Amino acid sequence: MLGSSNGIWRGAKMLEQLIGDRKIQILMVFVTLSIVLITFRGISTGLDLQGGSLIQIQTERPLTDEEMDRVVTIMDERLRGGLKVKDVKLKPWGDEFVLAYIAGVDPIEAGKLIGKPGQLIVKIGNMTAFTGDELTRIDPFGYEAQFDNWGVPFTIGDEAAKRFRDVSIATNFDVVYMYLDDIEVNRAPLSSTLQKELASGQIVKSMVLETGNKDEGMEEARRIEVILRSGALPIKVEMVGSFGISATLGEGFKNDAMTAGLLAFMGVIAVIYARYRRLELVGSVLITGASEIIIIFGVASLIRWDIDLPAIAGIIAAVGTGVDNQIVILDEILLEKGKSIRYRIKNAFFIVIGSWMTLIAAMIPLFVIGFGMLKGFAVTTMIGATAGVFITRPAYARMVQLILKK
Amino acid sequence: MNFINLPIPNLKKLMAIPIIFLLLSVSIVALNLQSGTVPLGIDLKGGTMVTVYGDLEKNEIIKALEPHFGGDLSIDTISDISGVAGYTIQMDTFLSISDKENLQDIIVNLGVTKDSVSIRDAQASISSKTLKDGIKALIFAFIFMALIVFIRFRTVVPSFAVVVSAFSDIIVTIAIMIIVGIPLTTGSLVALLLLIGYSVDTDILLTTRVLVRTVGSFEERLQRAMKTGLTMASTTLLAVGILFIASSSTVLKDIAIVLLIGLIVDLMNTWIQNARILQWHLERS
Numbered sequence: 001m002l003g004s005s006n007g008i009w010r011g012a013k014m015l016e017q018l019i020g021d022r023k024i025q026i027l028m029v030f031v032t033l034s035i036v037l038i039t040f041r042g043i044s045t046g047l048d049l050q051g052g053s054l055i056q057i058q059t060e061r062p063l064t065d066e067e068m069d070r071v072v073t074i075m076d077e078r079l080r081g082g083l084k085v086k087d088v089k090l091k092p093w094g095d096e097f098v099l100a101y102i103a104g105v106d107p108i109e110a111g112k113l114i115g116k117p118g119q120l121i122v123k124i125g126n127m128t129a130f131t132g133d134e135l136t137r138i139d140p141f142g143y144e145a146q147f148d149n150w151g152v153p154f155t156i157g158d159e160a161a162k163r164f165r166d167v168s169i170a171t172n173f174d175v176v177y178m179y180l181d182d183i184e185v186n187r188a189p190l191s192s193t194l195q196k197e198l199a200s201g202q203i204v205k206s207m208v209l210e211t212g213n214k215d216e217g218m219e220e221a222r223r224i225e226v227i228l229r230s231g232a233l234p235i236k237v238e239m240v241g242s243f244g245i246s247a248t249l250g251e252g253f254k255n256d257a258m259t260a261g262l263l264a265f266m267g268v269i270a271v272i273y274a275r276y277r278r279l280e281l282v283g284s285v286l287i288t289g290a291s292e293i294i295i296i297f298g299v300a301s302l303i304r305w306d307i308d309l310p311a312i313a314g315i316i317a318a319v320g321t322g323v324d325n326q327i328v329i330l331d332e333i334l335l336e337k338g339k340s341i342r343y344r345i346k347n348a349f350f351i352v353i354g355s356w357m358t359l360i361a362a363m364i365p366l367f368v369i370g371f372g373m374l375k376g377f378a379v380t381t382m383i384g385a386t387a388g389v390f391i392t393r394p395a396y397a398r399m400v401q402l403i404l405k406k
Numbered sequence: 407m408n409f410i411n412l413p414i415p416n417l418k419k420l421m422a423i424p425i426i427f428l429l430l431s432v433s434i435v436a437l438n439l440q441s442g443t444v445p446l447g448i449d450l451k452g453g454t455m456v457t458v459y460g461d462l463e464k465n466e467i468i469k470a471l472e473p474h475f476g477g478d479l480s481i482d483t484i485s486d487i488s489g490v491a492g493y494t495i496q497m498d499t500f501l502s503i504s505d506k507e508n509l510q511d512i513i514v515n516l517g518v519t520k521d522s523v524s525i526r527d528a529q530a531s532i533s534s535k536t537l538k539d540g541i542k543a544l545i546f547a548f549i550f551m552a553l554i555v556f557i558r559f560r561t562v563v564p565s566f567a568v569v570v571s572a573f574s575d576i577i578v579t580i581a582i583m584i585i586v587g588i589p590l591t592t593g594s595l596v597a598l599l600l601l602i603g604y605s606v607d608t609d610i611l612l613t614t615r616v617l618v619r620t621v622g623s624f625e626e627r628l629q630r631a632m633k634t635g636l637t638m639a640s641t642t643l644l645a646v647g648i649l650f651i652a653s654s655s656t657v658l659k660d661i662a663i664v665l666l667i668g669l670i671v672d673l674m675n676t677w678i679q680n681a682r683i684l685q686w687h688l689e690r691s
Contacts, residue, residue: 048655048657056528056532058529058531058532094535097532097535106520107525108503108506108507108510108525111503111506112503238529239503240500240528240529240531240532241449241526241527241528241529241532241533242525242526242527243524243525243526243527244524244525244526245524246520246521246522246523246524247521248519248521248522249459249521249522249524252459252654253654253655256486256652256653256654256655257653257655257658259652260648260649260652260653260658261649263648263652264644264645264646264648264649264652265645267641267644267645267648268641268644268645271637271640271641271644272641275637309655309657309658310593310596310657312658313596313649313657313658313661316645316649317600320641320642320645320646321603321604321607323638323641323642324607324638324641324642327634327637327638327641328611328634328638331630331633331634331637335630335633335634336615336619336621336630337621338621347614347618347619350614350618351610351611351614354554354558354606354610354614355603355606355607355610357554357558358551358554358555358602358603358606358607358610359603359607361547361550361551361553361554361603362547362550362551362599362600362602362603363547363599363603364546364547364550365542365543365544365546365547365550365599366543366547366596366599369539369542369543373592374592374593374595374596377596381600
């Protein structure tokens with residue numbers, strides 16, 4: 001009885017010492033801050049975990065920054081409107097590639113829209129009336145209750161309007177065809193009122209493209225508006241690669257990666273126990289590893305970095321090298337006898353800091369070049385390794401010191 | 407677990423093993439580079455890869471796809487803890503959108519949902535840029551690492567030994583990948599980057615323990631360093647091994663398998679090659 005209460009007393013005293021320690025306080029502050037961030041700001045997941053597509057687009061030649069901006073803007077509009085999704089991110093990659101990340105849409109659907117330069121040609125019969133560049137104004141699509149019809153109002157320039165009149169007379173008021181990249185996207189007859197106006201020699205600049213009634217009419221009007229608005233891209237683009245994953249698969253990957261990570265961590269803990277045979281030491285490794293994971297997620301939440309599969313692999317790598325460093329610290333204290341503990345910890349940190357520096361050196365090129373979808377790996381490893389060197393490992397060294405002193 | 411009585415061969419002749427490995431690997435890699443036979447994943451060489459998860463038979467897939475997509479197909483199994491999780495189907499051609507839709511429909515008709523099919527494709531233009539970027543990242547990572555090692559140790563021979571050991575790790579790992587037929591992918595390139603970091607970790611441990619510490623003889627110091635190093639290696643190998651077996655994602659598997667090979671290669675390069683270089687260095691000075 002006396003022994004066990006003595007044990008509790010000693011445990012409480014150790015806890016008091018732990019909490020009173022500066023380095024452990026710093027660790028606790030960072031972990032708490034991270035938990036607050038994760039709870040209130042949340043963590044966003046990448047495409048491969050939530051489902052969506054990555055489309056890689058190549059331009060016909062290298063672009064200037066301005067041209068690249070325009071291509072990105074037009075595509076952004078076309079994708080958002082055409083696919084009816086909000087979560088679209090476009091990033092230029094070098095001077096002739098654009099990467100489009102689209103949540104919740106499969107790459108076949110997205111690809112149908114994106115690979116096209118958007119060259120719009122309006123023909124009457126088989127004669128060209130005007131092209132997309134000659135549109136001067138496009139109004140939002142709307143519903144005309146009077147005719148029970150959806151439609152997109154638009155305006156063309158003087159030259160185009162004259163040509164429109166001449167061509168319609170020359171073709172004897174044939175059907176109006178709209179082609180986007182040589183594919184027919186719409187055909188509509190000229191209304192009788194319009195025919196009369198044109199026949200009398202009038203120039204008509206503002207027209208409405210009617211698309212029918214009900215939901216189909218509305219859908220069609222929305223589509224036509226996007227087609228008109230996104231206009232011609234300044235340059236030809238081509239879809240050169242894609243990657244798509246469904247929400248179901250993404251969810252599966254997420255669960256899988258977490259199970260695998262957890263199993264790996266448990267395996268590591270088992271090895272640590274087998275080697276050192278002390279639960280307190282295993283506990284301190286566990287606390288350090290868990291704190292690193294929490295801090296990585298906290299920083300990811302702060303900088304709004306999407307957690308994807310490579311990022312999860314990076315977290316596993318960071319925690320893995322973290323455990324290696326903890327083994328170095330522990331062994332330096334246990335094996336390199338003959339000097340003061342303080343000196344031995346200093347020596348251990350010579351190795352730990354060297355390992356941190358080389359890891360950062362190895363990851364910076366990946367971060368800067370950011371090839372493929374693997375930038376996340378560099379980001380999480382660097383966050384984890386840095387948090388490890390400055391926050392968690394100093395606290396860990398103190399924990400181990402207190403445990404071994406007992 | 408007890409590493410104390412591990413026999414540490416005192417023979418510098420052991421150096422022959424890593425040197426033979428390095429020379430063989432350099433020639434394997436060089437020959438394959440020259441003939442262009444380094445196996446590349448579709449993200450680095452172009453083509454189409456379909457990943458399908460679900461209960462299917464390999465033969466069914468081949469039978470359904472061959473009439474449409476020819477003999478260009480290669481099909482592999484993806485396994486996780488529960489057994490066969492799915493298949494990857496690769497071909498060298500980049501399909502048009504309608505062909506891709508057609509491909510997806512054929513697979514769905516075999517009795518899986520559209521949700522369990524994932525397609526990745528790349529044209530040669532973008533995959534060659536990815537490959538170039540990956541190699542660039544690898545080279546820069548290596549140069550930065552070498553600089554830091556030299557700044558950190560400030561002595562030529564030990565620094566050089568660390569850099570050579572990291573170089574061997576990468577080259578021998580790539581050579582083994584070529585022989586076994588593991589393709590280089592973006593995932594495996596990242597694993598090689600991480601391997602640079604890991605390789606240097608164990609070498610810095612060894613160098614610091616053997617050169618900076620003065621307690622005990624060379625062999626005693628080496629033995630203590632090795633005890634730490636092997637504990638580190640066993641935790642990492644176990645973690646990476648579990649990751650390889652338990653995950654169903656090809657990206658994670660690509661990273662894990664290359665790390666697994668690299669870590670084993672690193673054991674040889676650190677504890678035989680680098681250790682014996684340091685021994686020679688100490689005896690000489």
